[in-house]
Amino acid sequence: MAKALVLVEIKNGKIKKSSLEGISHLKKQGLDVDAIAFGPEAESSSAELAKNAGSQGAANLFLVNSPDLNFYQADLYAESIKAQFTKGAYQILVAASSTLTRDLFPTLAVQLNGGLATDCVSLDVAGAVVTVKKPMLAGKYFAKYEFKAPPAIITIRPNVLGLGTGGGADAKIEKIAATGTCRAKTTGIQGQTSSARPELTEAERIVSAGRSIKAAENFKMIEELADTIGAAVGASRAAVDAGFAPHSRQVGQTGKTVNPVLYIACGISGAIQHLAGMKTSKIIVAINTDPEAPIFQKADYGAIGDIFQVVPALVKEFKKLLSAS
Amino acid sequence: MKIAVLVKQTPDTETKAKLNATGLDSTGLKFILNPYDEFAVEEAIKLRDALKGEAVVISLGPDRVVEAMRTALAMGCDSAIHVQTSEDDAKALDSYATAKALAAAIKQKGPFDLILCGKQAIDDDAMAVPQMVAAFLEIPRVTVVTKLEIDAASKKVKANRAVEGGAEEQSELNLPCLIAAHKGLNNPRYASLPGIMKAKQKKVDVLPLATLGVSAADSKLKAVSFELPPDKPAGKIFKGTPEELAQQIVSALRNEAKII
Numbered sequence: 115m116a117k118a119l120v121l122v123e124i125k126n127g128k129i130k131k132s133s134l135e136g137i138s139h140l141k142k143q144g145l146d147v148d149a150i151a152f153g154p155e156a157e158s159s160s161a162e163l164a165k166n167a168g169s170q171g172a173a174n175l176f177l178v179n180s181p182d183l184n185f186y187q188a189d190l191y192a193e194s195i196k197a198q199f200t201k202g203a204y205q206i207l208v209a210a211s212s213t214l215t216r217d218l219f220p221t222l223a224v225q226l227n228g229g230l231a232t233d234c235v236s237l238d239v240a241g242a243v244v245t246v247k248k249p250m251l252a253g254k255y256f257a258k259y260e261f262k263a264p265p266a267i268i269t270i271r272p273n274v275l276g277l278g279t280g281g282g283a284d285a286k287i288e289k290i291a292a293t294g295t296c297r298a299k300t301t302g303i304q305g306q307t308s309s310a311r312p313e314l315t316e317a318e319r320i321v322s323a324g325r326s327i328k329a330a331e332n333f334k335m336i337e338e339l340a341d342t343i344g345a346a347v348g349a350s351r352a353a354v355d356a357g358f359a360p361h362s363r364q365v366g367q368t369g370k371t372v373n374p375v376l377y378i379a380c381g382i383s384g385a386i387q388h389l390a391g392m393k394t395s396k397i398i399v400a401i402n403t404d405p406e407a408p409i410f411q412k413a414d415y416g417a418i419g420d421i422f423q424v425v426p427a428l429v430k431e432f433k434k435l436l437s438a439s
Numbered sequence: 440m441k442i443a444v445l446v447k448q449t450p451d452t453e454t455k456a457k458l459n460a461t462g463l464d465s466t467g468l469k470f471i472l473n474p475y476d477e478f479a480v481e482e483a484i485k486l487r488d489a490l491k492g493e494a495v496v497i498s499l500g501p502d503r504v505v506e507a508m509r510t511a512l513a514m515g516c517d518s519a520i521h522v523q524t525s526e527d528d529a530k531a532l533d534s535y536a537t538a539k540a541l542a543a544a545i546k547q548k549g550p551f552d553l554i555l556c557g558k559q560a561i562d563d564d565a566m567a568v569p570q571m572v573a574a575f576l577e578i579p580r581v582t583v584v585t586k587l588e589i590d591a592a593s594k595k596v597k598a599n600r601a602v603e604g605g606a607e608e609q610s611e612l613n614l615p616c617l618i619a620a621h622k623g624l625n626n627p628r629y630a631s632l633p634g635i636m637k638a639k640q641k642k643v644d645v646l647p648l649a650t651l652g653v654s655a656a657d658s659k660l661k662a663v664s665f666e667l668p669p670d671k672p673a674g675k676i677f678k679g680t681p682e683e684l685a686q687q688i689v690s691a692l693r694n695e696a697k698i699i
Contacts, residue, residue: 185608189579213602217582220567223535224574229659230534232565245663250563254456255463258663259533297579298612304599306606313603343699361622362605367452367561368474368622375698387452393668397696399688405676414674415691417684427685435689435699 116239118145118206119199121191121215122167127159129166132210132272132316139275140208141171141282143239148174149285150198152191153183160287168285170278175285180292185300186214192221193294199226205264206244208237212315215269228265233371235274235394244268252367252390272316273373314346314363319376322348322365322392323358326381326403326421330358335425336380342432348372348392350382366391378428381421384409401425440492440591443545444483444516445556445572446476448500448507452561458665461530463562472507475557477514477627478620482587483555484515485625490591493517495548499540501526505643512638513630519643520548528648530662531655534563538571543651545576548644551615552594558583558619569619579612582619589614 118140122133129151140147149167156163157179167175178194199207199222207222209215211233223230235256236247244266247258314320321340327333333347340347349359351366365372367387377395382388384400384407392398393412400413401424410416417424448470450463457464472480483494496511498504499522508519522544524532532540545551554573559566566582573580585607586599594614599607601621630638648654677687692699 186602188581213583216566217570217600220534220538220565220570221574221580223567223659224538224571230565230567230571231660232567248563250665251450251454251456251463252561252564253668254454255458256666256668257462258665259660260663262659262661298581298598298610298616300600300608300610302609303602304607304609307604309604315603360605362601362603371564376692376696386455390452397692397698398674399692401684410674410676412671412674414671414696415688416674416676417688418676418678419681419684423681424684427681428688431682431685431689432699435693 116145116206117202117204118147118208119202119204120147120149120172121195121207121209122149122151123210123212123214124151124155124159124163127155127162129163130210130316131277132212134166134170134277135272135275136208136210136270137167137172138170138278139237140206142278145206145239147172148176148202150176150178150195152178154179164284164287168282169280171282172285175287177287177289178292182296182299183292185303187296187300188218188221188298189296190292190294191218192225194290194292195222196225197293198290205266206239207265207267209269210272211269219267219269223267226265226267228267229261230267231259232269233271234268235271237268237270252371253394254390271373273318273375311340312344312346314348314365314370314372317346317372317374319343319345320348320372320374321345321378321380322350322382323353323380323421324350324382325352325356327353327358333359339378339425339429342429342436350388379409380425382409383407384412440486440490440553441551442483442487442492442494443551443554444479444494444496444511445541445554446480446496446498446507446511447473447560448498448504449473449560449562456667458667462662462665470503470506472510473557473560475559475620475622478622478624479555479557480511480514480516481625481627482620486553486589490589495520497522497541497544499537500524500529508643509638510630512641513634514628515634518641520544521643521645522648522651523645524648528655531658533658533660534565534567534571535659536653536655536657538568538575539657540648540651540653541568542572542575543653544646545572547646547651553589553614554617556617556619558621569617573617578615578617580617580619581610581612583621584618585621585623587618587624
């Protein structure tokens with residue numbers, strides 16, 4: 115039986131849902147699945163992680179820690195995963211697409227002499243054949259690829275595969291030593307906020323605003339709506355270029371590609387570059403004064419109105435509903 | 440200081456996808472210099488001016504990619520290397536094979552102290568070739584870089600890398616290394632008219648793919664099929680007072696879409 119190793123990431127002492135999606139999906143495809151996690155938080159929350167990983171079907175959870183791993187270190191991650199992947203004779207290496215894994219996995223592909231497909235929206239393992247589908251031109255079309263031979267190194271877009279029902283036994287914890295030296299060394303991190311909001315690329319709900327938000331401080335209104343429904347906050351390129359939002363919030367072809375269950379576009383006209391970054395959202399709500407705005411052609415629900423009036427009304431309405439249920 | 444800038448020619452961001460059996464139908468497509476590569480080109484020119492040396496732009500692909508390199512030359516790069524492929528080969532080379540060929544070209548024309556590139560190309564969005572080139576060359580690298588400091592004498596490099604939530608990792612490494620540029624690293628200049636005129640005279644070295652010992656057979660992936668995303672049925676449009684609009688949206692999300 116084919117064996118897969120899944121690199122899992124941790125947030126607030128738990129394995130991220132997007133990482134668990136990979137474990138669950140590979141297990142459903144009949145593979146033997148193990149997980150690997152890095153850093154001090156992996157060690158201190160190991161019991162919880164073993165539960166998370168095991169519940170979705172991972173048999174073993176490898177923990178890697180060393181003093182340098184307070185931060186992401188590409189060289190240590192790559193060398194340590196390579197050592198474990200080789201030792202365990204795996205054929206498939208999987209992770210959820212993230213800033214970390216998209217940096218790391220190309221290096222591992224060269225080091226493991228394997229093929230790489232990033233940000234995939236499907237993954238099928240049939241015998242020795244691994245097939246993936248990935249968005250091209252920011253989702254304007256899709257390409258299906260087959261790996262010519264193992265190993266297959268794959269990152270998967272969050273919120274695509276979904277989770278299984280869970281219920282598996284806790285994964286067996288095994289601590290392994292970090293290998294390699296930091297040729298490029300992460301020495302610190304700045305500007306980290308302990309925001310309760312989810313990350314854009316992994317969020318299941320997103321509220322975004324365009325240039326009609328008119329000023330950076332007006333984003334407070336968007337944030338209030340986001341916080342009411344537990345959403346992340348995004349922006350169009352027009353809003354970012356006008357200085358109303360930082361680039362880290364930009365959704366679209368030269369920003370982030372997102373895939374939430376709910377995307378609420380507030381005062382976004384829907385330029386092709388913006389649509390490219392969010393059109394795979396399951397449900398799109400658009401609020402715009404211009405009935406001709408292209409966003410309405412992609413929206414499941416469109417509201418013709420002024421965001422400065424509709425967004426506060428929406429906050430009220432959501433609060434009413436959520437406090438009642 | 441010898442700097443290599445790796446650039447890719449990509450379809451314009453306005454492109455509407457039309458497909459054929461081999462992928463994107465390139466008839467009538469408008470091509471541009473990959474937007475993230477502009478930050479790499481700008482950084483290379485700035486560093487070349489500050490530290491003295493040369494900035495060499497390198498691109499892999501069919502003859503049309505020389506156009507993208509001319510843009511970099513017009514901005515101020517000194518010379519260009521064209522890793523020349525056929526249109527078919529360009530499509531058949533995956534990230535792995537592309538990086539292998541670029542690394543071979545860099546080795547042959549080097550040594551380079553610094554390799555710059557955009558963090559990602561907007562056509563396949565793989566975000567893979569920079570790290571893979573560094574891995575083939577066995578040099579350190581940092582990607583998604585928004586701030587870069589280089590001390591040429593000590594060969595020390597400091598780079599900031601954008602991560603989730605607007606935070607930045609700070610990292611340290613030594614030359615030679617590879618840096619993949621992100622928006623925010625600088626403000627790319629526009630090519631001036633004299634720059635555009637001069638670019639026409641600048642040297643473009645041609646390295647046919649086969650001379651680098653790399654071919655489509657080095658690709659680890661093979662394309663099976665291509666498809667357009669399914670068309671969404673037309674949605675509902677609500678009209679009314681702000682309160683009515685809010686009620687209609689929330690009700691639709693709760694009762695119809697069942698996601699709230």
